Amino acid sequence: MKQFKVVLVGCGAMSKEWIRVALEIPKLELVGLVDLFPENARTRATEFKLENVQIGSSLSEMLEKTKADVVFDVSIPDAHYDVALEAFKHGAHVLGEKPLADNLARAIEMVNAAQNAKLTHSVMQNRRFDPNILQVKQFLESGQIGAVTTVNSDFFIGAHFGGFRDSMAHVLLLDMAIHTFDQARFMTGCDPLNVYCLEFNPKDSWYAQGSSAHCIFEMTNGVVFNYRGSWCSEGFHTTWESDWRIIGTRGTLRWDGGEDSRAQIVSETGGFLSKHSETNLPKLEQQIATGHEGLIRDFISNLEQQTAQATPSSDNIKSLAMVFAAIESAETRQRVEVRWA
Ligand SMILES: NC(=O)c1ccc[n+]([C@@H]2O[C@H](COP(=O)([O-])OP(=O)(O)OC[C@H]3O[C@@H](n4cnc5c(N)ncnc54)[C@H](O)[C@@H]3O)[C@@H](O)[C@H]2O)c1
Known part of the structure; x- marks a missing residue:
């Protein structure tokens, strides 16, 4: 019916x-x-x-x-x-x-x-309905790498769209970064506090402005989220979901944005370097659309x-606020508080 x-x-x-x-x-x-x-x-x-x-x-x-x-x-x-x-x-x-x-x-x-x-x-x-990201989120919540301290994402794709994006201001931050910023919030459950952003357009870029950006976000729970992104980067493309290195107090999780997600967890301490055991992240048990x-x-x-x-828009606005705060930081070259009310 x-x-x-x-x-x-x-x-x-x-x-x-x-x-x-x-x-x-x-x-x-x-x-x-x-x-x-x-x-x-x-x-x-x-x-x-x-x-x-x-x-x-x-x-x-x-x-x-x-x-x-x-x-x-x-x-x-x-x-x-x-x-x-x-x-x-x-x-x-x-x-x-x-x-x-x-x-x-x-x-x-x-x-x-x-x-x-x-x-x-x-x-x-x-992307919140991607089984790979759900697998990462569940693993982080299991606490196996301890408390998350640092989240690093790399997004490097040489995308030749043609059309409106070639002349759009802040093209990467406005048209793409919201996905990656929202992924960081979703996986960690942390909200943004402040951002420093440097936006640039590499030599010989086929975009008018802002095809690349580096952002450092201070998040709740003392987490630092580093974003390095470019739509003007030829060779060794990352996935569209970004390449991630998430560091916790007891280990590190790496996710290529696709099927490959692994963690190294401390198994023995006391030496100059601790020993680690490596594990592939368990696949999601339930099938999801x-x-x-x-x-x-x-x-x-x-x-x-x-x-x-x-x-809900009342929560999604926090990811959008990250985009506009990053743009303001890039324009003023100052650290900017991320606000959404
Ligand atoms: N979630 C994703 O992965 C993803 C991927 C691509 C695009 N998008 C988003 O989807 C949206 C649409 O993108 P698209 O690629 O289909 O764009 P598009 O330009 O192909 O289509 C937009 C359509 O909206 C119509 N339109 C514009 N203003 C309108 C208005 N005021 N009232 C009624 N119709 C109007 C246009 O005539 C056009 O037919 C954008 O917000 C874009 O960011 C999301």
Whole structure:
């Protein structure tokens, strides 16, 4: 039985995956597709053979017409604020693409608007549904490497996108780093306090600005999180999930962002160097739906059961605040406090 009527806004590249998943969840009924350019919505409707779906360019009119319960926001970052506020005005819950908003003031307003309207608002931070990251998180929680003290992530990919990213300011921090920053928060359970950031554009870069950045975050529990990233780095690419070295009081965990995750744990002390035993991280026991599919299914299931969401905007705003604090630090060349209220 269908329980939730859904309108999807923004029928560009990413919408294909959202529509694919929406059509596989029996409790969802996709009732409307909205895009600034309705031909984009029509293209998706044809592609997925959606005969009964409404097409439009105004979210407000679509919500009046369909009385949808949920809005999936797959529009561009600049539009997320207007989409969410319009949805809340019509009493609809929102699951929106990352980033939550294009600036922090708007993100704060969106979080407050959802809370005032008593509606659910979550953000697509799909890596939280990656079995490899869940395996790392569980291992850290088991305490086998002791208390985490330092988190180091390397992200090096020579990505030749072409298009808007080539001329975008702060391109790496704004368009990519949110994933890595959110991963660090998710794995450690720590929140950001302060950041120092140096942003740069290597010689012969094919980007206009900010293709590379190094950040040092001071986090809660005394944890230091080092981020070194570049979208303008040829050779020895890391995974898109970054290469991680996480140091605890009794050992170190290494994760390549993919299948390879190992830990060395102190087995004998007393000498100049301690002895260590090495172990591969145990695989996750339960099978989970991954990525976008995992998060969309989880969002609907929590909505239905009125249980806590995995990526509520009220928490995701902390990862977004890391991005804007890093940008402010890069611009002022000062240490910046990470604030989200
Ligand atoms: N989670 C991930 O891994 C991931 C990956 C890629 C993109 N994204 C995010 O997904 C979102 C969409 O990215 P994309 O690659 O599909 O972009 P896109 O440019 O291909 O598509 C965006 C669509 O939104 C429409 N649009 C723009 N403003 C609108 C508005 N005000 N109202 C209605 N429609 C509007 C555009 O016409 C276009 O059809 C972005 O926020 C992006 O950051 C997330």
